[in-house]
Amino acid sequence: MxxxxxxxxxxxxxxxxxxxxxxxxxxxxxxxxxxxxxxxxxxxxxxxxxxxxxxxxxxxxxxxxxxxxxxxxxxxxxxxxxxxxxxxxxxxxxxxxxxxxxxxxxxxxxxxxxxxxxxxAVYARPRGDDSLYGWFGTLPGYAMIMQRHMGVHGTPREAFGEIAVAARRHGAANPKAQVRNPLSMADYMAADPLVAPLTRDDCTLIxxxxxxxxxxxxxxxxxxxxxxxxxILGWGYGQTYEEVTYRADLTTTMATVSGATALGMAGLTPERVECVQLYDCFTIAALMTLEDYGFCRKGQAADFVKDGALQLDGALPFNTSGGLLSETGMPGMQLIHEGVRQMRGTSVNQVRGARNVVISNQGGVMQTHSTLVLGQ
CATH class of the missing domain: 3.40.47.10 (Thiolase/Chalcone synthase)
Structure with missing residues (x-):
């Protein structure tokens, strides 16, 4: 049943x-x-x-x-x-x-x-035995995953820029967003790294x-x-026990299981999804979720997101209230709220005719994942 x-x-x-x-x-x-x-x-x-x-x-x-x-x-x-x-x-x-x-x-x-x-301080805590070699805080793990994705799949920095630019554009139109200044691709590309290749614009707010x-x-x-x-049409989960340094594959996550379970429960395929609110603690997390949910094949996200595809008037509107990159760093609940607003038709960045929305939540350094599908 x-x-x-x-x-x-x-x-x-x-x-x-x-x-x-x-x-x-x-x-x-x-x-x-x-x-x-x-x-x-x-x-x-x-x-x-x-x-x-x-x-x-x-x-x-x-x-x-x-x-x-x-x-x-x-x-x-x-x-x-x-x-x-x-x-x-x-x-x-x-x-x-x-x-x-x-x-x-x-x-x-x-x-x-x-x-x-x-x-x-919790965001800057040492990461197990690897702290002996300088592994402190959240950024190094995501930077390593981002570096690996770029190396294996040839993903250009502009692909991550598309995610950051879309989130900031949508946040700029949201009067309740914490950061409301838009971001250009030129400014994104010119930013200095915090932990290479991550720049400030790749990272969540606090x-x-x-x-x-x-x-x-x-x-x-x-x-x-x-x-x-x-x-609530569907939900799913995925989880791994592995720290980043022990994973056999850094470019795939258990979002593959979580997303497929939730979409299957909702009776949807990725092609029928009309709006997404994806956990964007770092741009690499959102980009890999697009791949792992099946919106594009692994390694092809750069082509999928180019030319403003994630913006309000694009093929797959993304994080329409600004997400963790622009609205608030409060983990996950804001994405659920925006999904509800989209289905009610009350978002400040309303997707015309949207009848469903897929929402992702993620924890750790891509260790836990959960998915919700909402409808009307």
Whole structure:
């Protein structure tokens, strides 16, 4: 029995993105959840499940209990899920399965963090034994993968520039984006490397903020008169245990499994997808996801993305609110929100006639991956 379309995202809510000095991640979660409940038209007393991605910069035990206590709710189910940036999409699918099993009725999924004004040290942590040889922080792993893709497939820097330029163009039109200045290809190509070949324009923002969604069955949404429910058509996961230095192939990820599972559940092929919101913590991540999801063959992404194909008026509109490169570095939830807006027809960069959207979330250095497909 398929679960495609049985559940919906009934509401979305977020804080402002950027800097929140003095705010706790718990308080940002509460703000985002209240906004999502108001968007869905649901009272907090109707929530019987709370699933939270723990803050990356300040991991805490029993974190969901703290958020529930601050909200003043008791739930039948709850928990925190650590899958890095892949967690938000995964938690939405877990909520769907619990709803279909009859264990819960209305679920909230949320995430908030304060690495911009709090503690960003987690992004600079040493990477196992390789730290003895200078492997610190997140950038070296992605730089190595990007260098390998360029070497094996002859991928030019301009291909990554197409991703950065599209994200920044869309973010420039989004009044809530953290970075709103557009980027030209000339400026992208002229930038100095941070960790070669990565430049600043290839890398995610670091942001404070929070976001939440309300999930329920389509039947329950109809009973409650939810104004704009968005059906969840499919989901999938993929995960590897390997650190970058131990992988046999640096140019393919478990997004191949996650994407194929989600599209299969939704009854879609890549050719029928009309809009994508792809995890762009680094441009190489988004480019490889395009390949691994089957939008183009491995090594052919440079041809696929050229000439503005990812921009709003292109063949496959991408990260229409700006993504992690322009809207906010808050991992994953902002992409889900924009997918919902596209299906509601309320995006500031609305894709005309879009009836489905594929969303990717990713964690670690391409170690975890989750996919959502939304429809109308």
């Amino acid at each position: 398929t679960l495609s379309g049985k559940c919906v995202i009934a509401g979305i809510g977020a804080t402002a993105f950027g800097k929140h000095p003095g705010r706790s991640s718990v308080s940002l979660n509460v703000e985002a959840i209240r906004a999502a409940l108001a968007d869905a038209g649901v009272e907090k007393g109707q929530v019987d499940a709370l699933f939270v991605k723990p803050p990356t910069s300040d991991f805490q035990m029993l974190y969901t209990v703290k958020v529930a206590s601050a909200l003043g709710i008791r739930t039948r189910m709850g928990g925190a899920w650590d899958q890095g940036g892949a967690a938000n999409a995964t938690l939405i699918s877990i909520a769907c399965m619990a709803i279909e099993a009859g264990q819960i009725d209305v679920a909230v999924v949320s995430f908030a963090d304060t690495p911009r004004t709090g503690n960003a 942001s404070d903020g929070g976001g939440a969604v309300v999930v329920m069955s389509a039947r329950r949404a109809a009973e409650l008169g939810v104004a704009a429910p968005v059906p």
